[in-house]
Structures are given as structure tokens and as C-alpha cells.
Amino acid sequence: MHARAAVFDLYGDHLARRGGWAPIASVVRLLGAVDVRPEAVRTAVSRLSREGWLEAHEHDGTRGYAMTPRAERRLSAAWERIYRSSAPGWDGRWHLVVLAERIADRSHRARVADSLTYLGYARMSADTWIAPRPSPELDSAVGEVPVHAFSAELDGDGRALAAELWDLAELTRAYDGFVRWAGTLVPDVDGLDERTAYARRTELVHEWRKFLFRDPGLPDAVLPADWAGDRAAACFDRLSSALLPRASAYVDACLDQQGVS
Incomplete structure (x- = not known):
């Protein structure tokens, strides 16, 4: 890690x-x-x-x-996505962002691309990005790069667009792999001591958080039926909740500098 x-x-x-x-x-x-x-x-x-x-x-x-x-701000937004504490609705409109100026520096261009991807945007063309909804962190993602941003309705098949811009087949495989891995990581919560429960929960959250960089949070209307992300989220919720009491006890002990090994 x-x-x-x-x-x-x-x-x-x-x-x-x-x-x-x-x-x-x-x-x-x-x-x-x-x-x-x-x-x-x-x-x-x-x-x-x-x-x-x-x-x-x-x-x-x-x-x-x-x-x-x-x-x-960043961690609050990230953990809302991780635990889906305020699931956003969808009005059928897409958010488009067009970079008004070409970013000459390659590393700067890569940082902006990574930031937009993290916020759920997919690249439509060299300087045009699209997401299912606006992100409140857009300004911090693009920095001083001027952009044109607007919302629009798609004249076509939303499922086809989503499948074209995001690799949903690979994301499905990743979610299924997460469920298999999580099952081996935490086969029996009841048998774990506090330190081990904390470590396993940390590993679980760490792996789940990686999906923030891969899954844009597409609405159900454009996702395949029986979406693998829902099964993986249910697995994560179940295991993270089961591990939390003992993990929290270990954190409290360490913060109090008590003798927990």
C-alpha cells in the first residue's frame, strides 16, 4: 500500500x-x-x-x-462516493466540458486529464469531456485552464454512449474480481482481533476507493441490467460495516496511546 x-x-x-x-x-x-x-x-x-x-x-x-x-472538502466528497451517502439523481442531461485552450505542457495535460477522470468525466475528443452530471470540483480539476461547460440532452441511445466512452465490460470484471478478493480477505469477521480488523478494513477501503478513478457513477438508465457494481457495493457495505466496530476500537486505542499491539 x-x-x-x-x-x-x-x-x-x-x-x-x-x-x-x-x-x-x-x-x-x-x-x-x-x-x-x-x-x-x-x-x-x-x-x-x-x-x-x-x-x-x-x-x-x-x-x-x-x-x-x-x-x-476532497475527502468528504470522496467518502460520499465511497459510501454513496447521498446518491445523486439524474435528469437525463449530460455535462460537457470543452477546454478552451490547448494545454501545451504534457505533464500538466496529464494531470488535468487524471483529475477529470477522477471526477467521472470521459474524453469524447482531444479537448472535450463528458460526465453524467456536473462536478462541484471542476474548477479545482482544471485550475487556470479556461473551459466552456454546458449541459445537454443526448439525441440517441444513452446506453450505447456509456458503453462507447467507458469500458463497462472491464469495469464489470473488476467489480466481480473485487467481490472474490474481498471474500478471501474477510472470510470470518468474528475471529478477528481489533488490530487485524483495522488492517483488513483498511485494505478493503483502499481497494474499493480505487473505483473512484474508474467508475463515473453512471445512472441506472444507461447501465447494463444486473450491474456488477451493485453487487460489489453490497459486498463492500456488508464487510466494511462488520469490521468497523473493532477497527474503530483499535484506532481509538492508538490515538489514546494505549497498549494495543
Whole structure:
């Protein structure tokens, strides 16, 4: 598990609901449970701080890091998608974004493309992207690149468009693979101690979060019947809920610096 992603997962899944701050020693200990080395954790936290995601704070003489408002917005939006806490409706209209200027720098162009993909947009042509709904994070995704954005109804078959722009067959295979993998990861929740439950839940959330970069959250109206994503979501919900009590107990113990091994 990459240290940077592991830090994001920890703050998003556990620390956000506990005030968004934690001692660096507790962060190191918690990520050690998923085999992330202490030096890698400290390097990742330092970089995230320089990038404006975390900021150093001391509480009662204890050094730690808190989420910045930028991180709070990003992680809140991500975890709404992960747990589908506010499932968006669909009015039948698509959101189109046209980059008004060609991005000359290749790395900058790739960063914008990655950001748009994460927000659920698919590339229709070199500078035109489409999603089933507008994203409130669009401005941060494109930065200073000027865009023309508008909503439109499709004069045609929405299912055909979705299948053309997103590889739904590959996404189906990925979801089915997730269900098989999750079943081997957590065959018996009742037999797990708190540390192991925390580690398994962290792995589960980490793998599930990857679908944010692949699944745009298409509406049912344009998805295949018996969509594999629904089965995978039910599997994730069941296992993550079952693991949460013991995982949370381990997090609380580490934050309190109690003697949990």
C-alpha cells in the first residue's frame, strides 16, 4: 500500500470523524498495521503538508497533523462516493466540458486529464469531456485552464454512449474480481482481533476507493441490467460495516496511546 494513499485513507475513513487531527506517532503506528514503514509515513505526511492537504498542529504539547479545509472538502466528497451517502439523481442531461485552450505542457495535460477522470468525466475528443452530471470540483480539476461547460440532452441511445466512452465490460470484471478478493480477505469477521480488523478494513477501503478513478457513477438508465457494481457495493457495505466496530476500537486505542499491539 502506497504511503500517500494510506494516509489519505486513514484521515478519510477514521480521523475525519474524530476532529481531523492525530499525533504523528499515532499515524505511524496505525499505518504500521498495514505494513507501511515509519519513514515512508513521515515522508508522505511531510509532502501532503507542503501540498496543502495537511497542516502541523500541537495539542497539549503533542505534535500532530490536521486536515486542511481543502482536504476536508476532497475527502468528504470522496467518502460520499465511497459510501454513496447521498446518491445523486439524474435528469437525463449530460455535462460537457470543452477546454478552451490547448494545454501545451504534457505533464500538466496529464494531470488535468487524471483529475477529470477522477471526477467521472470521459474524453469524447482531444479537448472535450463528458460526465453524467456536473462536478462541484471542476474548477479545482482544471485550475487556470479556461473551459466552456454546458449541459445537454443526448439525441440517441444513452446506453450505447456509456458503453462507447467507458469500458463497462472491464469495469464489470473488476467489480466481480473485487467481490472474490474481498471474500478471501474477510472470510470470518468474528475471529478477528481489533488490530487485524483495522488492517483488513483498511485494505478493503483502499481497494474499493480505487473505483473512484474508474467508475463515473453512471445512472441506472444507461447501465447494463444486473450491474456488477451493485453487487460489489453490497459486498463492500456488508464487510466494511462488520469490521468497523473493532477497527474503530483499535484506532481509538492508538490515538489514546494505549497498549494495543
